[in-house]
Amino acid sequence: MENAKKTGTWLACIAGSAIALAIATLLQTKRLIQQVSLQCATQNLDICGEFVPWVWICISFSAIAALASVLWFARRRPLAGRLAPISFFILLLVTAYSMWLWFRPSDYALAKPNANHEARRIEDLARQIDHAKAGAELEPQQPRGHHPFPDLPQSRDGLPLNDDPFIATSKAEQAWLDRNGYPNAQQWAAYTRASDVQLRDAAKQGDKGATALLGHRRLMAGDDTAVVDLLTEGAKGSGFALDMLASYLASVRGGNRQTAYAISRVSEMRGNFRVAAARDLMFDTPLTNTERMQGDQEAMEIYNSLLELQRKIRGPGSSPVDPRPIGG
Numbered sequence: 001m002e003n004a005k006k007t008g009t010w011l012a013c014i015a016g017s018a019i020a021l022a023i024a025t026l027l028q029t030k031r032l033i034q035q036v037s038l039q040c041a042t043q044n045l046d047i048c049g050e051f052v053p054w055v056w057i058c059i060s061f062s063a064i065a066a067l068a069s070v071l072w073f074a075r076r077r078p079l080a081g082r083l084a085p086i087s088f089f090i091l092l093l094v095t096a097y098s099m100w101l102w103f104r105p106s107d108y109a110l111a112k113p114n115a116n117h118e119a120r121r122i123e124d125l126a127r128q129i130d131h132a133k134a135g136a137e138l139e140p141q142q143p144r145g146h147h148p149f150p151d152l153p154q155s156r157d158g159l160p161l162n163d164d165p166f167i168a169t170s171k172a173e174q175a176w177l178d179r180n181g182y183p184n185a186q187q188w189a190a191y192t193r194a195s196d197v198q199l200r201d202a203a204k205q206g207d208k209g210a211t212a213l214l215g216h217r218r219l220m221a222g223d224d225t226a227v228v229d230l231l232t233e234g235a236k237g238s239g240f241a242l243d244m245l246a247s248y249l250a251s252v253r254g255g256n257r258q259t260a261y262a263i264s265r266v267s268e269m270r271g272n273f274r275v276a277a278a279r280d281l282m283f284d285t286p287l288t289n290t291e292r293m294q295g296d297q298e299a300m301e302i303y304n305s306l307l308e309l310q311r312k313i314r315g316p317g318s319s320p321v322d323p324r325p326i327g328g
Contacts, residue, residue, distance in 0.1 A: 129231055129305040147205045148198040149190055154207075156184050167274060172325040179322065180272070181208025181238035208233060212241040219248045234266075235310040237322065242267040243275070250282035258295045261287060265299035266306065271322040 153159060156174035166182045168174045177184075183191055191199060191213050199217070202210035211233055218226035233241035242263055249260035260282060268275050280286065287295070307320045 129228075129302070129309060147207070148194075148201045149187070152186050152190055153184060154187075159184055159186075169327065170325060176271075176322065176324050179237060181212055181233070181240040183209035183213075183240070208236075208238045209240060212238055212244045215241065216244040216248055219245075220253060231306065232309065232313070234270075235306050235313055237310075237314070239267050239270065239272045239322075242270075243272075247282060252284075257283060257287060258291045259298060261291060261295035262298040262302055265296060266303045269299065269303050270306075270320060271324050273324050273326055 147154075155178045156164070156168065159174070161168050161170070161174070163185045164174070164177070165185055165188045166177055168177055187209055191202070191210055194202075194210075196214065196217060199210045199214040203214055212230065215226040215230040215233070218229075227245065230241045230245040234245070246260045246263040246267065248254040249256040249263065254260065261279070264275055264279050264282070303320075310318055310320065
């Protein structure tokens, strides 16, 4: 009789806990769904560490309480009596595992030791953009002298679509690539083999493609001041300059994967909608959820700073977005 009372007490506790957790889970559902939606949108799945334990605990409590209660009220009390301690032990294991999932350090928590370093790095980039703004002047830059490659076409007018190194599916997209500084096929072939002096001479003629490629070479040679020049070119409307900067930062030499992702996102926000499809190809290993989440935050800061720089160079009425006409 005494054992029956103890068993009944255990079952009552389990059933009460199951009901309480079920109610708590229902109360949390709306908030969890909202957070899952938000964090999935930023490609951060750490919310699973909070959501999964609630599911496991609620299901395990409910299943154990239901099974034990059925056996008890079916007057299978000896079996229910043996099942109760076994079920409680299983419950402890499931609960411990769920709590470990719940409280284990997330990617964000593990990244906290590097928070000061990341903040300094973002501040350095902000100072570089401020430096560019301080030296910026209104754009009218007249070509000087002669272009070192006078026989190359300076636009895509009349050039075929199928051999474009940067994907063009229409005349409108060809025009967009020209506006945003992307070299055409003949320029790309010539500029990748050109000397630094030739690229510098072409840059003096306002050649955006040559300027961006020269800036990338300077970065690879260890000239960090090229970051300011590439950002300035980006503010002038050269999406190719931003791509070159992101490509360098994503490399082993550049060593700034998060900022590379952020610059790429800025390029996308400024209208280069194709960049998202090729973004992950820049990186040797996939970005972590934390790098993506913090990179999105950094992208907004860079975007706003570039917009200020752009309006100082191109005038207050210049549009920050030049949409790439994909598919038409």
